[in-house]
Amino acid sequence: MTYPTHELDDLSLSLPITQSALYTAQQFANQQPTPEKAEQVRLNTLAVCAVNDYLQMMGIPTNLKASDSWNPVLRLCADVADLDVTGVGRLECRPHTSSQSTCYIPPEVWLDRIGYVVVAIDEVSLEATVLGFTQTIAREELPISQLQPIEDLIDRLHPQQPATAYQKPKVNLSQWLVNTFEQGWETLETLLNPVEPELAFRFRSPIDSISRAKRIDLGMQLAGNPVALVVELQPESDRKTNILLQVHPIGDRIYLPPHLHLTVLDETGLTFLEAQARNADNYIQLQFSGMPGEQFSVKITLDDASLVEDFVL
Amino acid sequence: MNRPEERLDSLVTAACNHPPGSAARQKNLTRIIRLIAPRLWRAHTPYYQDALQQTWIYFCQNICEGKTGKAYDPDRGTIVTWLNYYLKKRLQDLSDADRKRQEKFVSKRPDDSHEAFDPLENIPAEPDVPALLEQVKQWVEADPDGELSRIHITNRPDMTAQLLILRRLPPETSWKDLAAEFNLSVSTLSSFYQRQCLPRLRKFGESEGYL
Numbered sequence: 001m002t003y004p005t006h007e008l009d010d011l012s013l014s015l016p017i018t019q020s021a022l023y024t025a026q027q028f029a030n031q032q033p034t035p036e037k038a039e040q041v042r043l044n045t046l047a048v049c050a051v052n053d054y055l056q057m058m059g060i061p062t063n064l065k066a067s068d069s070w071n072p073v074l075r076l077c078a079d080v081a082d083l084d085v086t087g088v089g090r091l092e093c094r095p096h097t098s099s100q101s102t103c104y105i106p107p108e109v110w111l112d113r114i115g116y117v118v119v120a121i122d123e124v125s126l127e128a129t130v131l132g133f134t135q136t137i138a139r140e141e142l143p144i145s146q147l148q149p150i151e152d153l154i155d156r157l158h159p160q161q162p163a164t165a166y167q168k169p170k171v172n173l174s175q176w177l178v179n180t181f182e183q184g185w186e187t188l189e190t191l192l193n194p195v196e197p198e199l200a201f202r203f204r205s206p207i208d209s210i211s212r213a214k215r216i217d218l219g220m221q222l223a224g225n226p227v228a229l230v231v232e233l234q235p236e237s238d239r240k241t242n243i244l245l246q247v248h249p250i251g252d253r254i255y256l257p258p259h260l261h262l263t264v265l266d267e268t269g270l271t272f273l274e275a276q277a278r279n280a281d282n283y284i285q286l287q288f289s290g291m292p293g294e295q296f297s298v299k300i301t302l303d304d305a306s307l308v309e310d311f312v313l
Numbered sequence: 314m315n316r317p318e319e320r321l322d323s324l325v326t327a328a329c330n331h332p333p334g335s336a337a338r339q340k341n342l343t344r345i346i347r348l349i350a351p352r353l354w355r356a357h358t359p360y361y362q363d364a365l366q367q368t369w370i371y372f373c374q375n376i377c378e379g380k381t382g383k384a385y386d387p388d389r390g391t392i393v394t395w396l397n398y399y400l401k402k403r404l405q406d407l408s409d410a411d412r413k414r415q416e417k418f419v420s421k422r423p424d425d426s427h428e429a430f431d432p433l434e435n436i437p438a439e440p441d442v443p444a445l446l447e448q449v450k451q452w453v454e455a456d457p458d459g460e461l462s463r464i465h466i467t468n469r470p471d472m473t474a475q476l477l478i479l480r481r482l483p484p485e486t487s488w489k490d491l492a493a494e495f496n497l498s499v500s501t502l503s504s505f506y507q508r509q510c511l512p513r514l515r516k517f518g519e520s521e522g523y524l
Contacts, residue, residue: 013343014350016362016369033446037483053366057346057373058339068511072445073518077481078511107488107503108481108511126362140499151340158336261498269508270467271501299500306500 011149013054017126021049031072043095044069044081047119050128051083051093054150060157061086069093079106082113088157089114094142096120096131102141103131110137111269115156118147138218139304170310173233173241174292176210185212191228192248209234215250218305225257226250229300229309239291241313245298246285247277256281261301264288265308272296321348321392325385329377342373345392354397356404360411364403371399446482452517453478461513466497466505474510481506 025045032038048069055062066084068074082090092113096103103118116137120129132147135156171182191213211232230246247262249255256277262284264273275284290296290313299308328341346369353365374380376392385395453475456462461475472495480486488499495502 013347016365018363018366019360020363031445032483034483057366057369058342059334059373060339068515071515071518072523073449073514073521074511076445076449076483077478077514078506107499108507110500111504111507151343154336154339154343265504266467269504272467301498301500 011132011147012120013130013150015050015054015128015130017046017050017121017123017128018053021046021053022126024049028075032076037076040079041075043097043121044075044079044093046121046128047081047093047095047117048083050119050121051091051117051130054130055083055085055157058154078108080109082109085114085157091153092116094118096144101145102143105137105140105142107140115153116142117150117153118142118144138306141304170295170312171231173231173243173311173313176212176233177235179210181212184214185231186214188213188230191215192230192250211244213248214309216247216300216307218300218302218307225253227256227260227300229298231298231311236289240289241292242287242289243313244285244287246283247300248283254282255279256284257302259302260284261299261306262286263299263301265297265299267295269297317348318391321345322387324348325376325387325392333378333380338377342376345376346372349393349396352393354400358404358408360407361404364400364407367403368396368400372396448521449514449517450479450482453482464509466501469495469497471495472497472502472505474505474513477502477506478510478514481510 025042028045029038029042032041048064048067052062052064063084063086064070067082067090068078068080069082074080081093081095083093085091090113092105092109092115094103094105094116096118097120105116109116115133115135117133118131120131122129130150131144133150133153133156134142134147135152169182171185172180175181188211209232211230213228213230216227216229226249228248228250230244230248232244232246234242234244236242245262245264247256247260258277258279258281260277262275263271264286266272273286273288275286277284292313294313295311296313297308297310299306301307324341324345328338328345331337331341353368355361371381372392375382376385378384385392389395453461456475461478462473464474466472477491480491486494488503491497491502492499
């Protein structure tokens with residue numbers, strides 16, 4: 001079997017494909033209505049079994065029956081290869097069969113996963129080779145070269161350890177009102193370009209308002225085009241707070257990358273507001289208001305890459 | 314002693330210095346497996362991979378403490394020797410079991426043969442192919458709670474859970490094509506599908522006794 005790069009061999013981990021994995025995979029595949037779907041289900045099942053066997057070796061408890069990949073209705077209706085890790089969450093185990101340099105991550109598994117393991121399935125040698133792990137995905141095609149060794153997954157499965165405080169906390173905006181800010185949220189002066197007339201487009205009475213900005217890194221897509229997300233709060237009454245969101249270019253850029261999207265999602269993940277940069281936009285913005293305790297997410301998207309920040313008022 | 318052996322020794326020490334179940338123990342066990350996997354005995358029998366899986370479990374259980382057997386004793390040989398001995402014994406066991414099954418197979422009628430070996434006997438009976446797809450389709454179309462046709466993507470009353478599930482049943486329309494057809498982004502469609510449609514399908518599966 002060949003991998004895209006030789007270095008990967010050092011990180012990969014070869015595991016057996018057992019008879020019971022083959023048997024289960026075939027059973028699950030036999031229930032599918034089309035040959036394509038059957039093949040997808042068979043490979044997904046083999047990947048889940050391999051990771052499950054590995055976690056069993058490590059003494060990490062899993063629950064196959066609580067996984068969508070083990071649910072006949074769900075595996076029919078979605079391209080799922082999840083494994084429920086007891087007390088931690090769903091781990092997606094994606095099969096990889098070609099020597100391609102990327103692994104396809106279906107859109108229906110982009111949410112609600114504690115991470116993604118890519119497993120190369122070799123049915124000739126009956127080996128399942130874990131190519132690596134990533135905690136988040138930013139696009140449909142996950143580059144194999146960006147995977148972390150499987151040891152990083154172990155950190156993720158031990159949430160009590162400081163090295164694994166990965167569970168992304170929500171940005172608590174009520175704390176901003178008492179001048180407590182999460183890491184990464186800096187004053188506008190620190191982050192934004194020194195002279196920016198656009199900042200005049202803020203709330204009319206900036207006296208009572210609080211604003212912070214965070215550098216947004218969308219990986220390769222934004223290389224050379226760094227941007228900052230600006231959040232400005234203005235308490236209107238006891239209950240109501242106005243929220244202004246802006247995305248600005250930083251560094252020596254004047255314009256935002258065209259087609260950059262700014263989206264506000266409600267608590268259930270549905271799009272609530274949306275703005276898009278055109279060819280020569282200095283910034284884009286959205287404004288809305290919310291009540292204490294309300295949650296929302298802000299998503300910044302450029303082509304296939306996206307990043308989400310979760311907020312609570 | 315050559316270099317790989319020294320590296321192995323230090324990994325074993327590192328693993329065993331941490332309690333079972335700790336991240337440090339698990340990571341070092343993983344590194345050891347990665348290092349010695351290519352050096353283990355190989356055989357081309359159908360049960361080799363099962364024997365190998367049992368060997369890895371035996372390794373993790375007994376390299377430090379001896380939970381299911383005697384703990385590994387470096388004075389008696391290298392880890393590879395120790396594991397190869399166990400692996401060959403498992404291969405022998407599986408081959409013996411296989412021979413017994415074959416004998417049973419010969420003495421019994423051929424069509425009874427499958428019940429003798431089924432590694433997953435505890436898996437519940439699975440619904441057959443067309444039935445399940447039809448059943449899901451009928452439920453989505455009938456929408457007995459009226460919920461699937463009521464729930465839709467914000468500001469898009471035409472994009473209901475019902476429509477999206479029907480379009481994603483195999484042979485499914487790709488996310489890209491759906492996005493183009495309905496002028497929505499793939500992530501808007503798929504996040505609605507994951508948050509609003511899949512939980513309801515899960516519930517349906519549960520109510521039909523598939524879990």
